[in-house]
Amino acid sequence: MNAVVINDLEYSYNKEKVLHDISLEITAGEFFGIIGPNGAGKTTLLKLIAGLLKAEHGKIELFGRNLQDILVSERAKIISYVPQENYFYFDFTVLEVVLFGRHPYLKPMERPRKQDLEKAIYALEVTDALEFKDRNILELSSGERQRVVLARALASEPKILLLDEPTSYLDITHQVEIIKILKKLNQQGITIIFLSHDINLTALFCHRIFLLANGQLITCDSPENVITEQTIKKVYRLSPFIVLHPQTKKPQIILPEI
Amino acid sequence: MAKLKSYYLLLLLLVFAIILSFGLGPTGFSLSDLTIPLQVRLPRIILAIFSGGVLGMVGASLQGLFQNPLVDPYTLGIASGASFGAVIGYLFGQIGVYTVPIFAFMGALMTMFLVYKLALVRERITKIGLVLAGVIMSFLFAGMVMLLMVLSHKPLSEIIYLLMGRLNIIFTNELLISFMVVLIISIPLLFYLFSKWRALNVMSMNEEVAESLGVDTQKLTRSIFITSSLLVGFVVAFSGAISFIGLCVPHIIRMIYGPDHYKVMPLSFLLGASLLIFTDLIARSIAPIELPISVITALFGVPFFIYLLKKKL
Amino acid sequence: MQRLKIKQQNKLIKIKNKFYIFHCLLIFTYCVLSFVSCSKSNRETKAQRIISLVPSVTEIIYALGQDSLLVGNTIYCDYPEAAKGVYKVGDFSNPSIERIVKRKPTLVFVTLPEQQKIVNELKKLKIPVFITHPKTVDSVLVEIENIGKLLNASATADSLVKSIRRRLEQIAQSNYNLLDSPRVYLEIAGTPIMTIGARSYINDLMRYAGARNVFSDIDREYIVTNSEELIERNPDIIIILHPQAKKEQVRKRLGWSQINAVKKNRIYDDLNPDYFFRPGPRFIYAIEDLSRIVQSVWVRKK
Numbered sequence: 001m002n003a004v005v006i007n008d009l010e011y012s013y014n015k016e017k018v019l020h021d022i023s024l025e026i027t028a029g030e031f032f033g034i035i036g037p038n039g040a041g042k043t044t045l046l047k048l049i050a051g052l053l054k055a056e057h058g059k060i061e062l063f064g065r066n067l068q069d070i071l072v073s074e075r076a077k078i079i080s081y082v083p084q085e086n087y088f089y090f091d092f093t094v095l096e097v098v099l100f101g102r103h104p105y106l107k108p109m110e111r112p113r114k115q116d117l118e119k120a121i122y123a124l125e126v127t128d129a130l131e132f133k134d135r136n137i138l139e140l141s142s143g144e145r146q147r148v149v150l151a152r153a154l155a156s157e158p159k160i161l162l163l164d165e166p167t168s169y170l171d172i173t174h175q176v177e178i179i180k181i182l183k184k185l186n187q188q189g190i191t192i193i194f195l196s197h198d199i200n201l202t203a204l205f206c207h208r209i210f211l212l213a214n215g216q217l218i219t220c221d222s223p224e225n226v227i228t229e230q231t232i233k234k235v236y237r238l239s240p241f242i243v244l245h246p247q248t249k250k251p252q253i254i255l256p257e258i
Numbered sequence: 259m260a261k262l263k264s265y266y267l268l269l270l271l272l273v274f275a276i277i278l279s280f281g282l283g284p285t286g287f288s289l290s291d292l293t294i295p296l297q298v299r300l301p302r303i304i305l306a307i308f309s310g311g312v313l314g315m316v317g318a319s320l321q322g323l324f325q326n327p328l329v330d331p332y333t334l335g336i337a338s339g340a341s342f343g344a345v346i347g348y349l350f351g352q353i354g355v356y357t358v359p360i361f362a363f364m365g366a367l368m369t370m371f372l373v374y375k376l377a378l379v380r381e382r383i384t385k386i387g388l389v390l391a392g393v394i395m396s397f398l399f400a401g402m403v404m405l406l407m408v409l410s411h412k413p414l415s416e417i418i419y420l421l422m423g424r425l426n427i428i429f430t431n432e433l434l435i436s437f438m439v440v441l442i443i444s445i446p447l448l449f450y451l452f453s454k455w456r457a458l459n460v461m462s463m464n465e466e467v468a469e470s471l472g473v474d475t476q477k478l479t480r481s482i483f484i485t486s487s488l489l490v491g492f493v494v495a496f497s498g499a500i501s502f503i504g505l506c507v508p509h510i511i512r513m514i515y516g517p518d519h520y521k522v523m524p525l526s527f528l529l530g531a532s533l534l535i536f537t538d539l540i541a542r543s544i545a546p547i548e549l550p551i552s553v554i555t556a557l558f559g560v561p562f563f564i565y566l567l568k569k570k571l
Numbered sequence: 572m573q574r575l576k577i578k579q580q581n582k583l584i585k586i587k588n589k590f591y592i593f594h595c596l597l598i599f600t601y602c603v604l605s606f607v608s609c610s611k612s613n614r615e616t617k618a619q620r621i622i623s624l625v626p627s628v629t630e631i632i633y634a635l636g637q638d639s640l641l642v643g644n645t646i647y648c649d650y651p652e653a654a655k656g657v658y659k660v661g662d663f664s665n666p667s668i669e670r671i672v673k674r675k676p677t678l679v680f681v682t683l684p685e686q687q688k689i690v691n692e693l694k695k696l697k698i699p700v701f702i703t704h705p706k707t708v709d710s711v712l713v714e715i716e717n718i719g720k721l722l723n724a725s726a727t728a729d730s731l732v733k734s735i736r737r738r739l740e741q742i743a744q745s746n747y748n749l750l751d752s753p754r755v756y757l758e759i760a761g762t763p764i765m766t767i768g769a770r771s772y773i774n775d776l777m778r779y780a781g782a783r784n785v786f787s788d789i790d791r792e793y794i795v796t797n798s799e800e801l802i803e804r805n806p807d808i809i810i811i812l813h814p815q816a817k818k819e820q821v822r823k824r825l826g827w828s829q830i831n832a833v834k835k836n837r838i839y840d841d842l843n844p845d846y847f848f849r850p851g852p853r854f855i856y857a858i859e860d861l862s863r864i865v866q867s868v869w870v871r872k873k
Contacts (some may be wrong), residue, residue: 047466050466051470052466075472076470076471076472080468080470081472082467083464083466085464086464087463088462088463089325089327090322090462090512090517091512091516091517092462092516092517092518096459096516096518100463100471101471103456103460103471104471104472108456109456113518151469156471282753283798283799284803285799285803294799294802294829297825298798298799298802298825298826299799301825321868331729346816348762408662408664408665417796419762424763426764426795426796426798427762428761428764428824428825429825430820430824430825431823432823466639474870483613542797542800547796548763548795548796569837
């Protein structure tokens with residue numbers, strides 16, 4: 001079963017085409033990485049899948065259904081989107097923020113029910129953030145906040161999780177923490193689409209990697225086939241060394257002398 | 259439990275304010291003759307509850323929508339437009355008790371339309387566009403009001419009261435009936451604003467997240483803008499541009515009860531209404547000279563607000 | 572109670588003192604200025620060129636028949652009809668200094684406090700000014716005489732003042748018929764309701780007509796008030812001097828049915844506000860109109 005199917009997708013901002021003819025299939029349960037240089041169109045692609053932007057050409061299907069035909073409230077139960085930047089303007093508690101994720105399940109005007117509270121607590125447990133459930137969201141560190149944001153996304157019980165550089169502001173300890181959580185979620189059957197600049201991190205645990213440059217698909221394959229000297233040179237205009245990870249044998253890049 | 263308590267506390271405050279305001283006045287109070295309290299004080303109390311409550315609640319919902327603590331019901335230009343309309347009505351209108359309220363409301367509607375058109379870019383309303391258009395319109399109408407003030411030879415203090423807010427509008431039965439009609443129209447509008455509490459909560463995160471959670475941010479922005487504008491237009495038509503309440507009441511509520519709009523909106527209504535009744539009591543207790551309401555809201559409200567702010571920091 | 576009365580009396584005396592000081596100042600400025608302008612006009616034997624920035628002064632100038640000297644006034648100077656045709660230097664609160672200078676005036680009539688800025692400017696340019704701000708009926712008459720002297724029309728001024736004084740005397744005579752002074756509320760604006768206090772010249776004007784301002788205990792020129800305060804003060808007569816409300820609407824104001832004036836249907840909305848607001852020769856009409864109302868409703872039954 002395919003979680004996401006994309007056919008001939010095109011998109012432009014102000015008449016400037018940022019995505020050309022993207023076609024892609026993501027299997028349910030896959031841990032899917034998207035990498036590419038700045039301005040390649042990664043975030044645009046992610047937002048198109050999330051339904052936040054409307055494709056002008058081409059088709060996106062979620063579990064066999066056309067994205068356009070899915071009601072917004074229903075879509076919110078299938079997909080959770082976590083943007084790169086997460087602002088908070090008011091000092092909600094962590095639990096309140098996570099309960100926002102229950103929005104699609106509630107009728108208009110309805111207060112969160114007991115089962116919503118249970119779902120939120122469970123999401124906080126999964127992301128290891130339960131201990132600060134009553135704290136003010138504005139007082140958390142970046143690492144803590146990222147776990148809360150993940151819990152919020154999980155509270156919607158999504159089948160697909162879209163993440164835009166979830167590790168970009170974190171030190172390696174917290175990066176590893178987030179990745180561990182994502183792996184756990186993936187093992188529970190959630191399809192994860194993960195967008196990152198960190199090629200090595202992506203190569204370590206993604207089943208497949210989608211390399212995007214100038215809005216075009218360069219290659220989409222297992223890490224071993226995507227991260228090669230040839231493609232990296234072509235896309236990033238660098239000549240790095242590619243070595244294999246001593247444990248997982250996944251390709252890792254090492255920058256040459258600068 | 260704590261939530262319930264907070265409601266009761268503010269409700270109690272409001273009831274206390276109403277009783278105090280009903281009983282106090284230059285003609286005194288006796289149970290045997292309730293004509294003055296009923297005919298003169300009660301309409302004024304209802305006007306204060308309506309104006310203060312609406313300003314508090316609209317302030318809360320707009321601050322939530324724009325995620326900007328500096329936004330108040332007048333940021334969107336409605337008050338300036340209404341003031342402009344009121345001044346036009348005052349200077350050029352026909353004789354009658356309705357002139358100023360009707361012109362003020364027309365001014366509010368006109369401004370709402372202009373701001374909306376200005377903020378519309380490629381068929382989409384942006385929040386920054388709305389705020390910018392509102393601020394620009396505020397400047398424009400404030401300038402036109404100044405121009406009219408300079409050119410008119412009527413007593414300026416009357417216009418100042420109009421701009422600074424007053425609750426001493428003289429009711430006749432007809433005016434009271436039209437005010438009641440406005441009140442009845444406003445109740446569903448207020449309820450509609452309140453019904454958006456969860457969407458507003460979700461909006462306090464990244465707009466895209468709200469969108470992905472199923473909140474139609476375009477529709478929400480549009481509907482809250484229009485609802486708020488209508489309500490503020492009503493308030494300014496009857497009471498003038500009362501300041502402070504719409505800006506600070508939601509802050510006070512959030513400082514005490516947290517940012518959940520489910521609580522913030524109705525509690526802002528209750529506190530706004532109570533505060534305005536108290537303020538009005540002061541405004542008319544310095545009688546026989548009436549002070550503009552905004553003078554008192556500023557003089558008494560700002561120190562209290564500073565105290566809360568310092569305590570919180 | 573007794574103490575309160577004494578206090579109020581002291582207050583009144585204080586107010587009167589203030590007025591005396593003000594008058595002395597007024598007369599002093601007038602002396603200096605008339606000296607300056609007279610010596611000038613004598614020396615140059617040139618015709619006077621005067622500008623009036625005050626509608627009431629414009630009316631005085633016309634009443635004295637000296638309108639040929641008038642080379643400029645404001646857009647609010649609309650009486651008599653001919654005053655509308657005079658060169659306009661601007662409006663009442665913001666006359667154009669350039670337009671004033673352009674007319675090469677030998678004397679400019681101004682009022683305080685509204686025109687303080689213009690006075691300062693004119694003083695800098697060494698253009699003589701005559702400041703008028705009468706606070707009582709008497710000072711209006713003194714002013715008419717002073718302006719008469721300034722414009723070489725003393726005889727006309729004296730006869731005008733004499734005729735006004737005669738009419739005032741007649742009204743004073745008829746006031747003996749009154750039970751006592753009726754308590755009058757005079758509304759000058761409707762949103763919010765505004766009236767005048769002890770400092771206003773209209774307060775004095777009402778006294779001459781045999782009426783007592785219900786707000787005469789408040790030492791202010793203008794007063795913004797409210798329904799309940801007025802109900803408490805319970806006037807016998809209500810005068811509406813603005814166009815925003817008519818008699819019928821005033822009667823319908825909630826709670827006002829308790830007021831004596833409303834109960835007895837003594838609300839009047841057809842008086843000319845200009846008679847009241849302009850301390851010029853027409854103020855006597857205001858007193859006469861008001862007196863007529865007072866006489867019609869407040870005469871002692873024989």
